[in-house]
Amino acid sequence: MxxxxxxxxxxxxxxxxxxxxxxxxxxxxxxxxxxxxxxRSGRVDGCLLEWGPQRLRRTDPVDELITDLGMDDEVIEAGETKLFVYADGKLRRAPFSIEEFGQTDLLSWRGKLDVLKEPQTEPADSNETAAELFTRKFGDEAYRNLIGPLFGGIYGSEPERMPVKHALSGVMLMEQKYGDLLTPVLKRAMSGGTSAPAISFDEGVQxxxxxxxxxxxxxxxxxxxxxxxxxxxxxxxxxxxxxxxxxxxxxxxxxxxxxxxxxxxxxxxxxxxxxxxxxxxxxxxxNYNPLALVHLRADCDREGFGYQVRHDEGLDTLGVSWNASMFDRDGVYTVFLGGMKNPELVEENNETLGKIARSEFNDVMNADADVLSVSRLDRGFPAYxxxxxxxxxxxxxxxxxxxxxxxxxxxxxxxxxxxxxxxxxxxxxxxxxx
Ligand SMILES: Cc1cc2nc3c(=O)[nH]c(=O)nc-3n(C[C@H](O)[C@H](O)[C@H](O)COP(=O)(O)OP(=O)(O)OC[C@H]3O[C@@H](n4cnc5c(N)ncnc54)[C@H](O)[C@@H]3O)c2cc1C
The missing domain is CATH 3.50.50.60 (FAD/NAD(P)-binding domain)
Structure with missing residues (x-):
């Protein structure tokens, strides 16, 4: 056959x-x-750029391929997950452990209490939107400042327009298994376990x-x-x-x-x-969400994976990947524009997109940047x-x-x-x- x-x-x-x-x-x-x-990975001016995924998680099926192909020597691993949300005019670290949850300034004490009350909420309804589910379960503040920007950032999308049945089927299964959503998150945090490490390869994901x-x-x-x-x-x-x-x-x-x-x-x-x-x-x-990617080169000393922008910050930037810090990639930063929030922006010319990316990068990171490349994907992310x-x-x-x-x-x-x-x-x- x-x-x-x-x-x-x-x-x-x-x-x-x-x-x-x-x-x-x-x-x-x-x-x-x-x-x-x-x-797609390749070099521009000697810098390694990614026009698709910037990293991937080394889960078991990925690890199996790497081992089968004898690629261990080429793998580069990013450090611990360190992501930021740009909210109220400042980069603020998103919490991925209990200690970070206690310390984060993305949530007030009241906001943190709302998160902890999640097990008392009603189970997910497949017809509500991802935004409704997150708000109902974790509270307004956690949705607006944390989950909305991080979840929306993954898909270049707006959780207000994504039904749970299409966008969060895995989350529903998790809830069915554990009875609520907080328990599996806490279990993982308490065991000191994080997700599989984020990796790339010397010459890029391609x-x-x-x-x-x-x-x-x-x-x-x-x-x-x-x-x-x-x-x-x-x-x-x-x-x-x-x-x-x-x-x-x-x-x-x-x-x-x-x-x-x-x-x-x-x-x-x-x-x-x-x-x-x-x-x-x-x-x-x-529907797919069209995307524009602007690769910048800048001299910054921030450590981490990058940031997502809270929706009401008034920026066109959806998020920025810090390739320079994640994988030591010669001052490279990748700015994502457009998405479900602003699909028309992707139709602007390269000069305009480059200008927007540079100027907003400068506002957030306080650093000048040069544009290395501007590209577009009509069918970037599935919209779900x-x-x-x-x-x-x-x-x-x-x-x-x-x-x-x-x-x-x-x-x-x-x-x-x-x-x-x-x-x-x-x-x-x-x-x-x-
Ligand atoms: C900008 C961007 C960033 C991303 N970031 C991440 C990330 O950080 N981490 C992560 O894990 N994932 C990320 N993803 C998601 C992930 O990269 C994609 O979902 C995945 O690579 C899709 O792979 P695929 O093989 O299913 O589809 P595709 O990559 O779309 O492959 C389909 C193939 O079919 C070929 N084809 C089309 N028509 C024909 C035809 N008629 N005959 C023969 N061949 C044809 C195409 O040329 C293409 O090669 C990202 C995706 C994008 C676009």
């Missing part, structure tokens, strides 16, 4: 890796000339998909777009076309597969599935807003699977975990068919 994987981002490549480990046949087809999808691609290069076709998926006897035919201008093989070629895994954005998946299911077009309704209701109308054709950041969580560790889980399901399904 052969699995056709569309896309060599981290999901497609991690899936390939685990299928290989399970001795399964597969082929990966990637439109771009390089692997990684939204994970090294991980590159190493996966190298390890499985015989079955990964870069510079090749899947243009059509057709039914064939008992399986599917993938029509492909070279996307490389210099490629003499500009004619299309086809490959027969038994099952197909799509790791592409909702719009591409809708297009490819249109001949196979009438419901394909519902995928085009899913009410447009996700459309998925209820989607019917997946037989033997086609969606493994993507719009059907499950978007973080790199979640993408790898989902890919591994799907490889297990596919391997088991062979056993059943035999």
């Amino acid at each position: 052969t699995i056709g994987i569309v896309g060599a981002g981290i999901t497609g490549l991690a899936l390939a890796h685990h299928l290989e480990k399970a001795d399964m046949e597969y082929v990966v087809i990637e439109a771009d000339s390089e692997p990684g999808g939204v994970i 090294r991980l998909p590159e190493a996966l691609c190298d390890a499985h290069s015989k079955r990964v076709h870069l510079g090749t777009a899947v243009t059509e998926i057709r039914n064939s006897s008992g399986g599917y035919v993938l029509e492909t076309e070279s996307t490389l201008e210099s490629d003499s093989r500009s004619e299309s070629w086809t490959v027969e597969v038994d099952e197909v895994v799509l790791t592409t954005t909702a719009e591409v998946s809708a297009d490819l599935l249109e001949p196979l299911t009438e419901s394909a077009n519902v995928l085009t309704r899913l 807003d009410t447009s996700w209701d459309a998925l209820e109308e989607f019917e997946t054709p037989d033997d086609i699977h969606l493994a993507t950041n719009y059907t499950a969580r978007m973080g790199v560790p979640s993408r790898i975990r989902e890919a591994k889980g799907l490889a297990t399901v596919l391997a088991e399904s062979i056993g059943v068919r035999k």
Whole structure:
């Protein structure tokens, strides 16, 4: 049985890796000339920049890949999680331990008491918004000063527009398991345990998909777009076309597969599935948050991962990643603009975006900065807003699977975990068919 994987981002490549480990046949087809999808790392003026994820957590599935690929020597680890929120005109440290919770100036004593009362609140309702849930459970102040900026920052989004059922399904499961949300947080804090360490690689996060691609290069076709998926006897035919201008093989070629895994954005998946299911077009309704990334170079001595900006601070900046401090990256800071809060801003020209990023960085960090790069992502983060209701109308054709950041969580560790889980399901399904 052969699995056709569309896309060599981290999901497609991690899936390939685990299928290989399970001795399964597969082929990966990637439109771009390089692997990684939204994970992009590279140098500008000698500085290492990230145009996608700035870091990832070394969870067990990530660790397994690093070990399998022999990449331990390339891993660089950030220190303890130290994140700030810009609130009331000042950078204030977000608490990640009981001691920090006691000390934080993001919450008054009354605000801290409200947080501790969470176990007495009603359970999450899947139809309330993330903002309503956090406010109801942890109080106004904790939502406004802490959880709103940190949670919204992860997705470049506004929790007021994200229903719990789409944005916080994991949190609901956690609540069902422990009876409330505070208990697991306290348990982790008391055991001194923090999340898995934040890591990158000497040459950036893209090294991980590159190493996966190298390890499985015989079955990964870069510079090749899947243009059509057709039914064939008992399986599917993938029509492909070279996307490389210099490629003499500009004619299309086809490959027969038994099952197909799509790791592409909702719009591409809708297009490819249109001949196979009438419901394909519902995928085009899913919203993404457009983003602009401005990379700055500055001379600062702040230690930590970076900051998120409280929504009512009057800044366009959503947050800033301190690559310089996290991974010793030559004075590099990455400013995120746009998102669900201000999508139109992403359409401004590079000069305007650079100016905004520099000037707000100067206001917050009190440091001059040079602009190294300005870039945009039309389909930056999945919005997980009410447009996700459309998925209820989607019917997946037989033997086609969606493994993507719009059907499950978007973080790199979640993408790898989902890919591994799907490889297990596919391997088991062979056993059943035999
Ligand atoms: C700016 C940004 C910052 C982020 N920060 C973090 C972070 O700090 N930590 C974290 O854990 N996660 C972060 N994420 C999330 C994470 O990086 C992504 O969710 C994840 O990398 C998505 O991987 P994927 O393989 O599912 O999809 P993609 O990376 O989108 O891969 C899909 C692939 O399909 C290919 N493709 C498209 N059409 C076709 C076609 N017709 N034929 C063949 N191939 C096709 C594309 O070229 C692409 O390579 C961030 C994401 C972004 C955008």
